[in-house]
Amino acid sequence: MKIRKIIFCALLFAFWGTAARADETTQAFLDGVRYYKAGEFSSAATAFGRVADAGVRNGKLFYNLGNAFLKNGDLGHALLWYERALRLRPDDPDLKFNYAYARSLTKDAGGGKAGPIVRILFFWRYLLSPDTIRWIAIGLNLIFWGIAAVRLVQRKKVLKAYGAVCLTLALIFTLTACYNDYERTHFRAGVILSEKAPVRSGLSEDATELFVLHAGSRVRIDREKGDFFRIYFSEGKIGWVEKDRIGVI
Numbered sequence: 001m002k003i004r005k006i007i008f009c010a011l012l013f014a015f016w017g018t019a020a021r022a023d024e025t026t027q028a029f030l031d032g033v034r035y036y037k038a039g040e041f042s043s044a045a046t047a048f049g050r051v052a053d054a055g056v057r058n059g060k061l062f063y064n065l066g067n068a069f070l071k072n073g074d075l076g077h078a079l080l081w082y083e084r085a086l087r088l089r090p091d092d093p094d095l096k097f098n099y100a101y102a103r104s105l106t107k108d109a110g111g112g113k114a115g116p117i118v119r120i121l122f123f124w125r126y127l128l129s130p131d132t133i134r135w136i137a138i139g140l141n142l143i144f145w146g147i148a149a150v151r152l153v154q155r156k157k158v159l160k161a162y163g164a165v166c167l168t169l170a171l172i173f174t175l176t177a178c179y180n181d182y183e184r185t186h187f188r189a190g191v192i193l194s195e196k197a198p199v200r201s202g203l204s205e206d207a208t209e210l211f212v213l214h215a216g217s218r219v220r221i222d223r224e225k226g227d228f229f230r231i232y233f234s235e236g237k238i239g240w241v242e243k244d245r246i247g248v249i
Contacts, residue, residue, distance in 0.1 A: 024054075025050075025051050025054045025056065028047050028048075028050040028051050028054075029047070029048065029051050029061070031043075031047040032044045032045075032047035032048040032051065032064065032068070033064075035047055036064070036067070036068055036071075041068045041069075041071040041072040042068075042072050044064075044068040045065060045068035045069050045072060045074075045077070048061060048064050048065045048068060049065065052065065057088065058088070059085045059086075059087075059088030059089035059092065059095075060085075060089070062081045062082075062084045062085035062088065063081070063082070063085040063089065063092070063094075063095050063098075065077075065081040065085075066078045066079070066080075066081035066082040066085060066095075066098065066099075066102070067098065069081060070098070070102055074215075075102060075105055075106065075215045075216040076191055076192055076193035076194065076195075076215035076216050076247065077193060077247065078102050078216075079099070079102050079103065079106070079191050079216045079218070080191040080193065080247035080249065082095065082098065082099040082102060083099075083189070083191060083218070083249045084249055086099060087184075087249070090129035090130065090131060090132075091129050091131070091132070102216065103216070105216065106214065106215070106216035106217055107214040107215075107216075107217075108213055108214055108217040108233070122176075124172075124173075124176065125176055125180075130177070130180040130181075130184070133173055133176050133177050133180060134177045134180075136173050137170065137173035137174040137176070137177045140166055140169050140170035140173055140174075141170045141174065143166050143170075144163060144166040144167050144170050147162055147163045147166060148163060151163060187220060188220070188221040188248060188249075189218060189219070189220055189221065189248075189249045190218070190219050190220075190221050190229065190231065190246040190247060190248050190249060191216060191217070191218055191219070191246065191247050191249065192213045192214065192215055192216060192217040192219065192241075192245060192246060193215065193244075193245055193246060193247050194215060194245045195214065195215050196212055196213075196214055196215075197212065197213045197214070197217075197241050197242075197245040197246070198212055198241075199211050199212065199213060199231065199233070199237070199239035199240065199241050200239055200240050200241075201239060201240070202240060203225060203226055203227075203228050203240055207240070210237075210239045211233075211237055211239070213233060213241070217233065219231040219232065219233050219241075219246065220232040220233075221246070221248065222238070224243075225240075227242060227243050227244075228240045228241065228242055228243060229241055229242075229243055229246055231246070
């Protein structure tokens with residue numbers, strides 16, 4: 001009986017603790033909404049940040065954080081949270097509009113964007129979200145195997161051409177979906193948070209300054225060492241930046 005009482009008490013305290021944390025998180029979100037409506041954007045960002053720090057991964061929350069930071073004039077953190085929100089809500093029109101507007105405020109051109117030839121040759125990858133590409137790949141594969149099954153049963157040669165086209169498209173979208181997943185898993189991206197971030201040739205403040213990036217610039221993180229990230233910004237622009245100047249997406 002004592003063991004049962006101990007287990008019951010432990011579960012009860014755990015439930016109370018979880019409920020209390022949930023209440024605190026809910027209250028922090030409501031505070032964020034109230035502060036935002038009152039025009040207190042710094043306080044709104046702090047309140048929404050507490051919700052995110054509690055482990056809540058929600059595209060709408062991240063979008064609200066981006067809006068609060070943007071209204072508060074913090075372009076770096078605004079774009080960081082917009083980028084995080086886009087991974088969860090890639091097709092949200094309001095989010096994409098605000099993100100595009102915030103990107104237009106950045107000072108540095110480039111940011112690891114693909115060249116025009118690549119964007120033309122692989123246009124579908126830049127027009128469609130990763131989730132859309134994934135579902136198209138699944139649909140095309142199902143259609144192909146459906147055509148293959150019908151052709152096997154009915155021996156209709158006319159389906160051969162349709163099957164070949166469908167197979168080609170299925171391969172293209174399947175490979176694109178696989179690459180998107182690989183890139184998301186293995187390539188880390190970041191956003192410059194500080195107003196100015198010197199990019200240096202080495203791992204110290206005495207190292208040669210190669211160039212300077214500004215708040216909101218998107219970079220690819222190639223390597224991590226000590227208190228520095230080695231970043232790739234665009235062709236020929238590679239160097240080391242202090243970690244606290246970059247927010248990892």
